[in-house]
Structure formats: C-alpha cells, structure tokens
Amino acid sequence: MIPLAEMADHVLRTADARAKTALSRDYAAQWQAARDTGAKPEIGRANPPDAPARPAEPALLDPRDVPRRKPGSPQGRIAILHAVAHIELNAVDLHWDLIARFSDTPFPIGFFDDWVRAADEESKHFNLIADCLEAMSSHYGALPAHAGMWRAAEDTAEDLMGRLAVVPMVLEARGLDVTPGMIRIFEKARKSDPAAAQAVAAMEVIYAEEVHHVAYGSKWFHFLCGRHDLDPKEAFHTLVQRYFHGPLKPPFNEEKRAEAGLPPDFYWPLADGKSA
Ligand SMILES: [Fe+2]
Numbered sequence: 001m002i003p004l005a006e007m008a009d010h011v012l013r014t015a016d017a018r019a020k021t022a023l024s025r026d027y028a029a030q031w032q033a034a035r036d037t038g039a040k041p042e043i044g045r046a047n048p049p050d051a052p053a054r055p056a057e058p059a060l061l062d063p064r065d066v067p068r069r070k071p072g073s074p075q076g077r078i079a080i081l082h083a084v085a086h087i088e089l090n091a092v093d094l095h096w097d098l099i100a101r102f103s104d105t106p107f108p109i110g111f112f113d114d115w116v117r118a119a120d121e122e123s124k125h126f127n128l129i130a131d132c133l134e135a136m137s138s139h140y141g142a143l144p145a146h147a148g149m150w151r152a153a154e155d156t157a158e159d160l161m162g163r164l165a166v167v168p169m170v171l172e173a174r175g176l177d178v179t180p181g182m183i184r185i186f187e188k189a190r191k192s193d194p195a196a197a198q199a200v201a202a203m204e205v206i207y208a209e210e211v212h213h214v215a216y217g218s219k220w221f222h223f224l225c226g227r228h229d230l231d232p233k234e235a236f237h238t239l240v241q242r243y244f245h246g247p248l249k250p251p252f253n254e255e256k257r258a259e260a261g262l263p264p265d266f267y268w269p270l271a272d273g274k275s276a
C-alpha cells in the first residue's frame, strides 16, 4: 500500500470523474482494511496540485452565467442534480486535498480516518447522483457548472484552521440547510417521473452522511483550538470573516447543525444582517 498522502495526490491528479471516484473508493477501502487490522499506515508527504485535475466537460462558468431552470420541469430537476454532482465531485477533491496538503501537520490517526471516510462518502455521493442523471438520459458534463468552487481551497491552502472553518463548518453545513428542500422537489415529482424516486433515495443518503463531515470539521477545529490555546468561537468568527466571502444565509438547519457539533453562537453572529 502506498502512503496516504500519495493516494490523495493520485486522486487529485485523476481528471475523469468516474475514474476519480473509483480510485478514491479503492484507496479508502485499502486504508480501512489496514486500519481494521490495527495497523497505523504511513501518512507520507505530498506536493498536491494547486487545483485538481477535472474532465474537459462540464464547461465551468461564472455562477451568474449558469442558466437557471424551473425546478418543476424535468430539465429543472436535471439541472439541480447536475449542480449537486458538481458539488460532490468538488468535495471528493477537497477532502483528499486536505489530507495531501496538511500531511505534515502532526495529528492522531483518527484525523486521517475521518477525512478518508468523508472522501469515500463524497465519491459514493457523486456516483449516486451521476447514476440519477444517467437514468434521466443526461450525464455529468452535459450542462455548464459553477467555476470558482475551488476558491475556498485556494484561499485556505496555507491555513488548516481556515480550511476547516470554511469547508466543513460553513460550506458543508450549508448543505444540511438546503438538502431537505431539494428532497421535497424530487418527492413532488415522484408521481410523474420514475427517476425522481431514485434521486430522493440518493439525496437521503447524502443528507444522512453529510452530518459526519460537518462533525469531523468541528471536532478537528476544536482539537486545533485546544492545541493552540484559542477560543473556538472567536477563532471561527475570525477565520470565516477572513476567508469566506459574504454573510451566512439563514434559515439554518439548527437541529442537524447541533447534531454535527456546530452550536448556534458559531453561525448566527455571521448571518446576513449581523456582525460578529
Ligand atoms: Fe457529499
């Protein structure tokens, strides 16, 4: 088995989306199998690319130029699934990038267990959503997608606490806020569109598993605050204001955020119309 940081680097340098998720799942399984024997596999070091390799399609556009479609139509539902697939693929790369880029920061092995599991789950999520698109006679790459999704990674490439604050604790927490609404859109379409039921099932898997990713973020953010003797809430506010562009948008899913170890006094002071 190659060191974990090298695995991460290989996933990041794989362009084809299905090949990327297959490699990601294979490496995660190797890691887990080794961990199940009680071994502590080598982490190693990597020099990851500034931005991950991506397929030639989808074309990446400024978010303002991505056409909006009505969610009530089949084309609108395809557009939603396509946007979710793009987010999931980005998340695969974000988790492996975290492992590769910060492999020289000493951590208990559980840090790596958590992010390998998160990367594996994102890979599963991408595959589930890509399967839904194919069941609707579309595919990932058929529509343009948002450019700039890698910005959070670039902005925090030198700052692990900033990365944890912005990626799992802001962006992935936002996923917990918006996923129930997307599930409702597909539930409504169930009667007229058999593929919608498949999308509901896929999104329910995503909704359940994303809670872990936010929780891993909160756990390791608090760990680092303890290591550096920082107040977690104050550190979170400072880092989100430094690296996240714009206020957080309510309504928040307070129940799931609480389950993930994200208390209201972390995010409410950063919400639209307030200042920390
Ligand atoms: Fe995901």
Ligand SMILES: [Fe+2]
Binding pocket: 091, 118, 122, 172, 210, 213
């Ligand atoms: Fe996630």
